[in-house]
Amino acid sequence: MTSRTLYLFGSAAPPVFDVAEVIADAQERGFDVCLGLTPTAARWLGDRLGRLAELTGHPVRSEYKLPGEPDVWPKADGIVFAPATFNTVNAWALGLTRDFVVGVVAEGIGKGIPTVTMPCVNAAYVQHRQFERSVGELRDMGVEVLYGEGGFAPNQPGRGEPKEFPWGLALDAAERIVRPVP
Template sequence: MSTRTLYLFSSAAPPVFDIARVVEDAQADGWDVCLGLTPTAARWLGPSLDGLAALTGHPVRWDYRLPGEPEVWPQPDAVLAAPLTFGTFNRWALGITDTYVVGVMAEGIGKRIPMVAMPCVNAAYVQHPQFERSVATLRGAGVTVLYGEDGFLPHHPGQGDPAAYPWRVALDAVRDLPSRV
């Protein structure tokens, strides 16, 4: 069996501090993992970036490459975008590609790359009318959005438990995605 490539994209929400374990779990599931971060998540994980690159065998990406620079990652078989903050989730749904990970995810819809997204937002953020529109937009574009009873359930502001973030649900969902069309 050949190894499948998973792009794991994360933004700056507290569960991102557990990303090394998530990479190891994905690798145990048979994935070759390429880790992409929003600029803030990269800043949060700054001291760990070299170790994460060694763990994945690929450079950690958080910025667009310059014109003429070679692509350093293999093509993805799937994308797992988690944890996604309110801002990153909405920018993706709106097509605002101001960060590397949002740009790749937005383009991935058009390339029909199978994708799973799981937000990490509090109950106050989900009251904003754009959030439900973004959930509907991404689901309508074919993205598996793990939000609600079978995915991420929002917590009250300031009361989230990063250890309770349902990473296994996300990894199982990406494992169960259909092959690329």
């Protein structure tokens, strides 16, 4: 069976430190994984980037390529963006594509690439009205947002448990939204 290509994107939230295990789980589910990170997440994982590239078989990306450079990843069959921070969710919904991964998912909406995201935000951030607006905008554009019941539930500031981040829900959604390869 030919693998389906999954772009796995992450922002700088503590669950991103578990991304190697998530990659392995996605590969066991039959996905060829390409890892993309926000610049801050890439800095957090700096000493692990080489190992993560070996694990996926693709370069880890956190920056746009230069004009004329070839693509180094196969085309995506689906995208999972988790953890997605407050900043990432809002930037994506507003179309602010300074970061490579936000640019890819913003364009992915127009390309019809099945996409799921799971925010990782605390209860103080979600009090800002823009967050709920952004979640609604992404859902209206066809992004499956795993937030609230059946997804990520915000914790009190400083009380998050990164190991409890429900990564399995994101990969279950990816299996559901990405068409099987014949």
